Amino acid sequence: MTAEIQRRFTLESVREKLPYQPLLLGTVALAAGAALTLANNATREPIAAAEAHDMQMTLAQVLPSGIADNDLLQDTLELPGPQAGSTRKIHLAKKAGAITGAVFNVSERGYAGEIRLLMAVDTDGKVLGVRVLKHSETPGLGDKIEITRHPWITGFNGKSLGEPAADKWAVRKDGGIYDSFAGATITPRAVVKAVKGGLDYFATHRNAILGDPQ
Amino acid sequence: MSAGKLMRDGLWDNNIVFAQLLAMCPAMAVTTSGTNGLGLGLATTAVLVVSNLLVASIRHTVSSQVRIPVFVVLIATLVTIVDLVLNAWLHELYKVLGLFIALIVVNCAILGRAEAFAVKNTVAASAVDGLAMGLGFTFALTVIGLIREILGSGTVFSQASALLGTSFAFLEMKIPAWDGALLMILPPGGFAVLGFLLAGKRAWELKQQRAARSAASGCTLPDHASA
Numbered sequence: 001m002t003a004e005i006q007r008r009f010t011l012e013s014v015r016e017k018l019p020y021q022p023l024l025l026g027t028v029a030l031a032a033g034a035a036l037t038l039a040n041n042a043t044r045e046p047i048a049a050a051e052a053h054d055m056q057m058t059l060a061q062v063l064p065s066g067i068a069d070n071d072l073l074q075d076t077l078e079l080p081g082p083q084a085g086s087t088r089k090i091h092l093a094k095k096a097g098a099i100t101g102a103v104f105n106v107s108e109r110g111y112a113g114e115i116r117l118l119m120a121v122d123t124d125g126k127v128l129g130v131r132v133l134k135h136s137e138t139p140g141l142g143d144k145i146e147i148t149r150h151p152w153i154t155g156f157n158g159k160s161l162g163e164p165a166a167d168k169w170a171v172r173k174d175g176g177i178y179d180s181f182a183g184a185t186i187t188p189r190a191v192v193k194a195v196k197g198g199l200d201y202f203a204t205h206r207n208a209i210l211g212d213p214q
Numbered sequence: 215m216s217a218g219k220l221m222r223d224g225l226w227d228n229n230i231v232f233a234q235l236l237a238m239c240p241a242m243a244v245t246t247s248g249t250n251g252l253g254l255g256l257a258t259t260a261v262l263v264v265s266n267l268l269v270a271s272i273r274h275t276v277s278s279q280v281r282i283p284v285f286v287v288l289i290a291t292l293v294t295i296v297d298l299v300l301n302a303w304l305h306e307l308y309k310v311l312g313l314f315i316a317l318i319v320v321n322c323a324i325l326g327r328a329e330a331f332a333v334k335n336t337v338a339a340s341a342v343d344g345l346a347m348g349l350g351f352t353f354a355l356t357v358i359g360l361i362r363e364i365l366g367s368g369t370v371f372s373q374a375s376a377l378l379g380t381s382f383a384f385l386e387m388k389i390p391a392w393d394g395a396l397l398m399i400l401p402p403g404g405f406a407v408l409g410f411l412l413a414g415k416r417a418w419e420l421k422q423q424r425a426a427r428s429a430a431s432g433c434t435l436p437d438h439a440s441a
Contacts, residue, residue: 015277024277028284032291039295046302054305139246139399183396 059091059103061147062120062129067100068093079205082197090209093120101128102202102209108194111186112136115145117194119156121202123210126160130195135187142187152179152188161199169196215335217342224346230323231354231408232415237323241355242404244314248371251359252352253311254318259348261296261318262327265289266344269332276333285328293319310376323351361407364389366398 014020052073059072072091081088093101103120115135120128130153132145144150155178170176171188180188202209230236240258245251268288276284297315300308308315318324327347332340363369370387378385397403 011274015275016279020277021280024275025280025283025287028287032287035291036294039298043298043302047298050302050305054309141396 058118058131058133059120061131062103062118063093063101064128066095067122067128068095070094072103077209079208082201088201092209099123099210104198104201105133106194106198106201108190108197110135110137110190111142111184112138115187115190115194117191117198119195119198121199124160125199125202125206126158127156127195127199129154130156130191132191137187138184141181141184144181144184145187145191150181152181153191155179156195159195161196161203215339220339220342221346221349224343224348224350225353226350229350229354230326230347231351231358232412234323234326236326237321237351240314240317240321241358241408242401243317245355245359245362245404245407246399247363247367247369247373248356248360249310249374249377250314251355251357253307253377254314255348255352255355257296257300257311257315258318258321258324258351259345261289261292262324262348262351263341263344265292265324266327266332266340267337268292269328270335270337270340273333281333282325282329285325289324289328290319306376310373323347358404358407358411361411362398362403364394365407366394366396366403368392368394 055073063072070093072093075092075094077090077092078087079090080086088104091103092099093103101120101122103118105116105118107114107116109115113136115137116133117130118133119130122128131147132153135142135145137143137145144152147153164177167175168177169192171178171180171185171192173180173185174189176192178188178192224230226232228234231238231241237258240254244254265285265288269285272284293316296318297308300311300315327344331343335343360370363372368389370389371385374385375381375383395403398407
């Protein structure tokens with residue numbers, strides 16, 4: 001009898017039975033889920049630390065040295081965003097307790113998807129620095145907006161809404177003052193529009209940003 | 215099959231890109247520079263070795279009816295773990311490879327090796343096969359990437375120090391007075407380079423076959439090369 005049961009339940013015969021299939025799939029899915037949970041738990045903190053470090057490095061790039069002595073990751077402000085219902089996180093640069101500038105994200109549709117930028121503005125509404133955080137523009141053409149490939153993006157430093165005049169906030173092809181790259185006009189046009197949008201935003205919310213954040 | 219034969223198969227005779235013409239999507243998308251090719255190749259190798267190991271070790275338990283979903287779940291899990299681990303502890307490398315890590319899931323070569331090799335062979339042989347196929351893939355991607363980079367951007371192994379560490383900064387070179395032809399960086403350049411490489415490999419193999427045939431003429435041994 002036992003021999004009979006053993007013969008009927010060898011791996012080879014059970015493997016072909018219908019109930020075995022969902023059981024196997026379920027077991028594998030369970031093991032995969034457990035492995036992913038473990039990996040996620042083990043990596044959550046190092047990933048958060050690495051991303052905070054990245055953010056700090058980019059913040060340091062858009063702010064000229066010596067303009068802030070506070071932790072910009074902590075000194076933040078939530079304001080209504082450019083679209084209704086959205087919010088925008090503003091990082092405040094402070095020196096000896098006084099606000100010296102504001103850093104925030106802006107974005108605009110480029111040639112191939114969203115271009116995300118980080119820009120810093122001083123209390124007079126002048127651009128302190130702009131850097132690209134994320135984009136998917138054409139390699140070799142549109143990617144010259146990255147500081148590692150071309151210094152173009154530093155051309156915004158010191159510009160404000162009045163300087164140049166509003167109609168000069170455009171690429172040269174559209175009658176503005178900013179260069180565009182050979183073969184790529186849409187990308188720089190989008191970046192110029194995004195930076196101008198950021199300055200407009202700062203002008204509109206200037207009192208809320210520079211006032212007491214409490 | 216001996217480890218030597220498996221290695222030769224993966225690196226040259228049955229190379230994922232140059233012979234099987236698999237994994238064209240990552241091979242064309244990533245190879246805009248030698249560094250990118252090398253980075254994705256190494257990440258894929260790691261996934262291939264472990265996925266072959268796992269598939270071979272559960273090959274008796276898995277029924278043929280549900281083997282494909284089981285393998286897909288295994289591979290997707292592995293790639294997600296590699297993605298998390300790189301992001302957490304090799305963050306600089308992660309920023310270079312970024313999106314392409316997740317794309318390893320849809321690399322048909324991984325499921326291909328599970329189906330064609332690991333499910334029928336021992337754990338040890340499958341691990342060697344994964345390593346050989348992965349290294350062959352890395353070799354192909356690095357060669358294509360380097361050629362496209364030299365022709366398209368006029369640089370050699372740019373950003374290698376971000377991938378391999380600052381001690382490898384000596385690999386980065388700039389070809390003087392050549393800024394590159396943009397076409398080679400764009401997708402058509404990838405196909406053009408691959409086409410020329412395939413033609414070159416084929417020409418070399420035909421020459422080898424002809425040499426082997428003339429050496430074996432008059433001999434009764436079967437013609438191995440045309441088998």
